Amino acid sequence: MLLFRSDTVDGTHELLPCGLLGGVLVELFRKKRSKYYWFDFTVRGKRHRGSTKETNEARAQKAAALKLAATIKGSDPLDRKPPVLRDYAKDFLQWVETGRLESDTRRYYRNGWRLIAKTKIAGMRMDQITKDEVEKLKFLGSASNGNNALRTLRRMYSKAKEGKLIHDVPDFALFKEHGRSLRLNDDAERRLLAVAEQPLKDIIVVMRDTGMRNARELYCMRVENVDFDAGTIFTPDSKTESGRRFIPMSSRVKQILEARCAGRSEGWVWRSRYKEKHIGEGMVYRQWARARQAAGLPRELVLYCARHDFGSFVLAKTGNLKAVMNAMGHGDVRSAMVYQHPEGEIIRNALNARHLPRPTVQDDNQANA
Numbered sequence: 068m069l070l071f072r073s074d075t076v077d078g079t080h081e082l083l084p085c086g087l088l089g090g091v092l093v094e095l096f097r098k099k100r101s102k103y104y105w106f107d108f109t110v111r112g113k114r115h116r117g118s119t120k121e122t123n124e125a126r127a128q129k130a131a132a133l134k135l136a137a138t139i140k141g142s143d144p145l146d147r148k149p150p151v152l153r154d155y156a157k158d159f160l161q162w163v164e165t166g167r168l169e170s171d172t173r174r175y176y177r178n179g180w181r182l183i184a185k186t187k188i189a190g191m192r193m194d195q196i197t198k199d200e201v202e203k204l205k206f207l208g209s210a211s212n213g214n215n216a217l218r219t220l221r222r223m224y225s226k227a228k229e230g231k232l233i234h235d236v237p238d239f240a241l242f243k244e245h246g247r248s249l250r251l252n253d254d255a256e257r258r259l260l261a262v263a264e265q266p267l268k269d270i271i272v273v274m275r276d277t278g279m280r281n282a283r284e285l286y287c288m289r290v291e292n293v294d295f296d297a298g299t300i301f302t303p304d305s306k307t308e309s310g311r312r313f314i315p316m317s318s319r320v321k322q323i324l325e326a327r328c329a330g331r332s333e334g335w336v337w338r339s340r341y342k343e344k345h346i347g348e349g350m351v352y353r354q355w356a357r358a359r360q361a362a363g364l365p366r367e368l369v370l371y372c373a374r375h376d377f378g379s380f381v382l383a384k385t386g387n388l389k390a391v392m393n394a395m396g397h398g399d400v401r402s403a404m405v406y407q408h409p410e411g412e413i414i415r416n417a418l419n420a421r422h423l424p425r426p427t428v429q430d431d432n433q434a435n436a
Contacts, residue, residue, distance in 0.1 A: 092108060092135070093107070093128075093131045093132065093135055094106065094107040094108065095119075095127055095128060095131060101118070102122050103118045103119060103120055103127070104118075104119045104121055104122070104124060104127035104131075105117065105118050105119065106118075106119055106127075106130075106131035106134060108131075108135055108138075110135070110138050110139055115135075115138055119131055119134075140234075148192065148194075149192055149193040149227070149232055149233045150193060150227075150232060151190060151192050151193070152183070152188060152189050152190070152193055152196065152223070153184065153189045153190060155193060155223065155227055156180055156183075156184070156189075156223070159176075159180070159222075159223050159227075160176075160177065160180060162226060163176045163177065171282065171283065175218075175219070176219050176222065178215055178219075179215045179216045179217075179219025179220070180219055180223075182206055182212070182215065182216035183216050183219060183220055186204050186216075188200055188201065188204070193224070193227060193232070193233050194235070196237060197237055198237045198238055200237075201217070201220065201237055201239040202239050202240060204216070204217075209367075210242035210243060210244045213241075214241045214242050214244060217239065217241050217242070218241070220239075221236075224236040224237070249365070249367055249368050249369075249372050249375070250372055250379055251271070251274075251275060251368065251370075251372040251373040251375075251376045255364055255368065256271060258363070259358050259359070259362050259364070261362070262357075262358050262361040262362050263354065263358040264357075264358070266337055266346060266351070267351060267354040267355060269323045269327070270285065270337075270370070271370075272320065272323060273285060273320050273323060273324075274370065274377070275373045275376055275377055276316075276317040276319065276377070277300065277314050277315075277316070277317075277320060277377065278314075278373075278374050278377030278378055278381070278394060278395045279302070279314065279374070280305065280310075280371075280374065280396075281370055281371060281374075282348050283304075283305055283310075284302050284305055284310070285337070286337055286345055286351070287335070287345050288300065288302075288335070288336040288337060288345075289333065289335060289336065290328045290331050290332060290333050290334050290336055291332065291333045293324055293328060295321065295324075295325065297313075298315060298316045298321065299313040299314060299315055300313070300316060300324075301313050302314060302396065305396050307396060307397075307398050308398065309392075309396050309398035311396075312393060312394070312396050314394060315394070351370070352370075355369075377394075377395070378391055378395055381394065
């Protein structure tokens with residue numbers, strides 16, 4: 068229970084709820100020419116005085132108690148300043164490495180901090196980084212790259228707040244992202260296969276014909292999950308629950324996988340040069356960057372565009388959105404709708420038909436003559 072001042076003559080001290088010693092917790096008093104009760108208290112050496120805006124003593128006590136509680140809550144009882152962001156990053160990255168996170172999430176946060184570390188806010192104290200400071204930041208690359216940094220910053224602040232290192236978190240907006248519009252189409256595949264190394268050459272074909280996620284599904288494919296008799300690939304672990312699925316194999320995918328799985332009944336399909344490991348994103352990305360440059364393709368074209376091309380092609384040929392969702396492991400219709408593109412050929416034919424010469428009565432008579 069909060070204690071309010073009662074005049075004493077012995078000057079005894081009482082243990083306060085905030086862990087401080089003092090003779091008075093909250094003093095209520097009246098000022099001349101004021102109808103309200105006023106409060107007066109000190110927290111960590113700082114004096115707070117003000118009006119309760121109440122004329123009733125009981126209500127004034129409650130108002131003063133709320134003011135005191137809010138002041139104590141906004142004060143650090145350990146008398147420590149919030150850390151500089153770069154210093155706190157050491158604890159955050161340690162949590163990233165030891166916490167129960169997926170490998171993709173760890174990689175995401177590590178890359179996010181790499182981007183943040185190059186900005187001026189990395190050297191600022193966390194309580195001094197405002198919304199305006201964050202929204203002034205610029206990052207190289209796409210909006211997705213910038214949002215990688217901003218989402219990492221949000222997570223850093225939430226962890227710091229959990230640890231009671233800060234009290235407030237700046238509420239900043241993310242960059243606006245646009246969905247992928249490029250497709251790894253037949254022409255891009257032809258140009259890439261002419262210059263690509265292995266295993267990238269086979270990966271391009273398999274991704275275009277299966278729509279598999281490269282790092283989460285394709286690279287960690289196992290021999291025992293490939294059923295050549297049924298012509299399917301089972302994906303036991305994916306980004307979402309609906310990602311657990313059977314994926315049909317095309318003839319050329321079957322041919323590639325038969326060659327890579329020959330004589331084996333278990334193990335990684337895409338074996339690394341390191342024993343008992345599968346290939347990693349780093350090696351494939353380096354091959355991809357070299358092949359893309361040699362093929363003269365734009366930097367915006369990423370390997371994941373092969374998955375986008377699969378969804379767009381299959382939906383255009385079948386018109387079956389549900390089948391595309393099942394094949395690609397989408398649980399949300401909105402995610403699959405990005406593959407539904409306006410059919411340019413249909414629109415072009417309709418416009419051309421609008422301006423074709425129309426037959427006249429004279430033309431009909433001549434035709435019947």
